[in-house]
Amino acid sequence: MTDEFARDLLVALKERPHRISPKYFYDAEGSRLFDLICELPEYYPTRTELGILERSVAEMAALAGPGAEIVEFGAGSLRKVRLLLQAFDAPARYLPIDISGDHLRDAAAFLRREFAGLEVQPVVADYTRTLQLPPAGRGRRIGFFPGSTIGNFTPEEALAFLGGAAELLRGGALLLGVDLVKDPQLLHAAYNDAQGVTAAFNLNLLARANRELGANFVLPQFAHYAFYNAPLQRIEMHLVSRTRQAVALGGEGLVLEEGESLHTENSYKFTMTGVRTLAQRAGFRPGPIWTDPENLFSVHWLHAPPRSQA
Known part of the structure; x- marks a missing residue:
């Protein structure tokens, strides 16, 4: 690296x-600072997405079905994926993908202690490139890409990533967190906080x-x-x-x-229509959308049809 x-x-x-x-923001100090950003009053995305997940995770679990595998693109602080692991019906395996091997090992050890019986299989890789995952189990493979990290890609890169994810998740789905177009003043404040943490x-x-x-x-x-x-x-x-x-x-x-x-x-930042159009171009079939009362943020269920239907 x-x-x-x-x-x-x-x-x-x-x-x-x-x-x-x-991606070069995220050494140990960068990760610490980003965790602080997520708690800032101006930075709405993290708390808003968490609220959406907390309110709607039971619906997501029902769509996933029993024995699902969760594939997280870019393992974060584990706060969000824990909500899925707690709510899903006997998840069979968690596959966190991250470029940082040390971070992944720590995350895997933490989850193995908390979720007895859950198979945690870290994949050290750059998820923006071609990925090779272990063979799928019997449950559906559900991708998880929260935090509107998709917004860090150019439109061409976002399409390429989603196309690769659709191939990896055939027969399953992707849970995608997406920040929405909104008042520019809210956006400006979120990236120029008064405490200077983002700086x-x-x-x-x-x-x-x-x-x-x-x-x-x-x-x-x-x-x-x-x-x-x-x-x-x-x-x-x-x-x-x-x-x-x-x-x-x-x-x-x-x-x-x-x-x-x-x-x-x-x-x-995206519109609802823009996300659905992008997902369809990448090979997904758009499903339910969950959002907050102010329409600041959204979480999308994107079906990845089996190859015979793709």
Whole structure:
């Protein structure tokens, strides 16, 4: 992962505009900061999605049927998937997929203690690439992709991911959490919190480069900048150079001009119709939708027809 981070960051700083994948936010410190973000008053997605799951998980369990396997793309804090594991009828297996082996091992050990008899089989992999999962059991395979992480993909990447998920889940379904288009002021506040935690999270990408790659980024010389790009229906996060500065990385010297930015994340927002259209293009058959009273967030049940029906 360190070699890949170094390569991608070097490419990002040489190309214009400068862009890097948001997956590099998530070292131990980045994960800690994101957990803090999820508790902020301005950041509605986590608590809103949890509320939807708590209210509707029994309906989801009934759709899944007995003995289901849960496949989670990007194992998180386990708070959300625990709701599924508690409500589903004798789930046969939990397959968390994550690029971080250490995180997965800790998650697996925790769940084995809490859910006696549940088979927990971690899969260390990048879920944005072609995946090989263990052979399916007798129950239906239910994918779980919460948190509107689908919004971090470009539209082309989102379609490719969902197409791959539809193949993996044939005969089962995908539970997909999706953030919805809303008042830009709510979106702006969610990514520019008063305590500055999101700014610290964004800047941690550079701090991580200093720690792991021996780079020499001076963090106060960069500004966190997040805004809602309404025509593209996405939040953009950037790190903006406050001054002309030299950066050393991987034995190379690079120059960032004043005002240049490193684009660190997109977070696309969706309409209900947009999600269903995208899912159909990827090979799913849209099913029930659950949302909150204010229509801030949504959770979608997407059927993955058997191959004979696909």
